[in-house]
Ligand SMILES: [Mo]
């Protein structure tokens with residue numbers, strides 16, 4: 001058995017992956033991709049680390065804190081940096097509460113309309129943490145970069161690499177400029193009429209901000225609830241620092257709406273990086289045997305979620321932010 | 333007759349209003365509110381001045397360029413400015429192409445669902461101009477204001493005033509902060525469940541950015557088109573400097589979509605203040621006696637327009653940005 005484990009370890013690039021929380025709903029084992037179940041997701045404003053949704057493209061790299069180095073390529077003609085963790089600790093420490101959402105969150109609802117390529121995320125590919133550390137702009141400044149170069153991108157390379165040694169990477173624009181060359185096959189949104197035979201990746205910009213989003217986490221789809229009163233809970237969030245200003249909840253499939261109560265931390269206008277949790281306590285309409293519960297959020301640009309998923313369907317199954325539905329039965 | 337005109341002039345605060353272009357569709361004579369007809373609206377990327385949509389709350393003030401003064405209240409303890417037009421011409425001149433849209437554009441579609449308070453705008457309460465002049469920040473700087481005061485608002489008072497002498501006014505936040513006291517009864521969006529008996533004006537933030545918007549200007553609703561090929565034209569725009577990245581057009585009420593061609597000037601990412609005009613040339617599906625033409629736009633935050641108007645209905649009839657429909661007959 002020891003020998004078997006050892007063989008497994010040398011032949012399996014995923015053998016060193018960390019142990020995962022058993023509550024996670026696994027969408028893919030290798031690479032490991034998983035989301036927390038909805039009823040746990042909104043129990044806490046800050047998502048507990050063990051159930052934070054996990055999105056990997058490759059095996060999880062094994063870091064040695066003593067030998068770890070961050071390489072920062074300097075500007076043309078300038079010097080590059082090689083920073084240890086201790087070097088990074090010398091920078092001023094900043095803290096910020098931020099919600100991360102996978103662009104494919106709620107993709108499974110798109111798949112129900114028409115097949116897409118991607119992992120079958122339910123509504124749990126989103127989580128919130130309190131992040132702390134050196135600011136990117138401070139590190140780049142030390143390397144001699146000037147943040148006024150509006151056309152520049154910062155390219156990140158992960159320690160996780162594929163069998164050819166190519167590191168997983170992403171980039172963000174400085175001053176949010178677009179660089180179509182660097183991001184040609186990045187996550188992008190397309191018209192529902194575009195398929196893999198007709199897609200022109202140059203015709204759309206990379207997704208840099210996600211649209212307004214919300215989902216119901218309680219009750220669960222298919223559950224039987226007591227008559228009397230129902231408590232509906234969920235999350236709402238918007239990209240680009242936009243704040244959530246309202247969540248509407250319907251118990252009749254969208255015919256009538258009630259305004260949910262927003263919980264969690266207050267958001268700063270234009271700097272709202274984290275989600276709002278919300279809830280609604282409402283009487284179960286008398287005589288109803290089932291409820292079609294719906295939620296939709298509004299952000300501070302007054303953007304709203306689209307009513308249905310088919311008109312926003314796209315071949316990558318990203319940007320799935322139509323109204324979220326949960327069907328429940330009412331106990332007699 | 334001269335006497336009659338003179339009496340009219342002294343008794344009618346609107347008697348000095350300018351002469352208007354006869355093509356304008358008038359929604360209210362006093363105060364004068366009017367919009368260009370759709371087929372004229374998208375003939376030019378820059379809207380000709382005479383048909384630029386007109387939104388007044390009060391009579392148009394008569395300006396004497398020689399005696400006109402702009403008063404700028406200085407910061408606490410500081411000095412105030414009193415600037416003539418010649419003084420304003422001394423500031424560096426900046427030019428920018430910007431689309432203005434009334435928050436009530438397309439309100440008439442909300443009214444069809446349920447009554448609202450406001451003027452019956454069709455899809456023409458939007459126009460584009462090349463604006464030029466002194467920058468607000470330069471003028472405020474000269475008055476000693478520091479733009480880093482993140483909680484401050486700039487309050488504007490118009491020369492147009494009501495019978496009590498109260499000037500029409502508005503405010504914008506410096507650094508986009510919110511000031512609920514200053515704007516309590518401002519344009520705001522509410523849930524469709526909120527009516528005039530239940531509205532709490534403190535519960536919503538003022539509209540500072542409008543959501544993604546588009547409309548069809550050609551063909552006209554109710555028109556009979558030739559079979560063979562149809563040309564669909566319109567405009568698309570989004571608030572907050574967000575660019576339009578795509579317009580989808582449907583000829584079958586939203587079941588299938590085609591991507592329109594974007595005309596007009598290229599937009600800078602995050603600084604897209606003007607609209608895009610768009611068009612689609614498409615075969616008229618054989619055997620169809622009528623078409624339900626629909627458009628919807630996507631902005632660079634990948635926000636989309638909602639499918640239907642009822643779920644975004646609000647008591648002021650603002651933020652009406654559901655899919656735009658035009659029904660046409662096909663000549664046999
Ligand atoms: Mo993702």
Ligand SMILES: [Mo]
Pocket residue numbers: 387433434435436
């Ligand atoms: Mo307006």
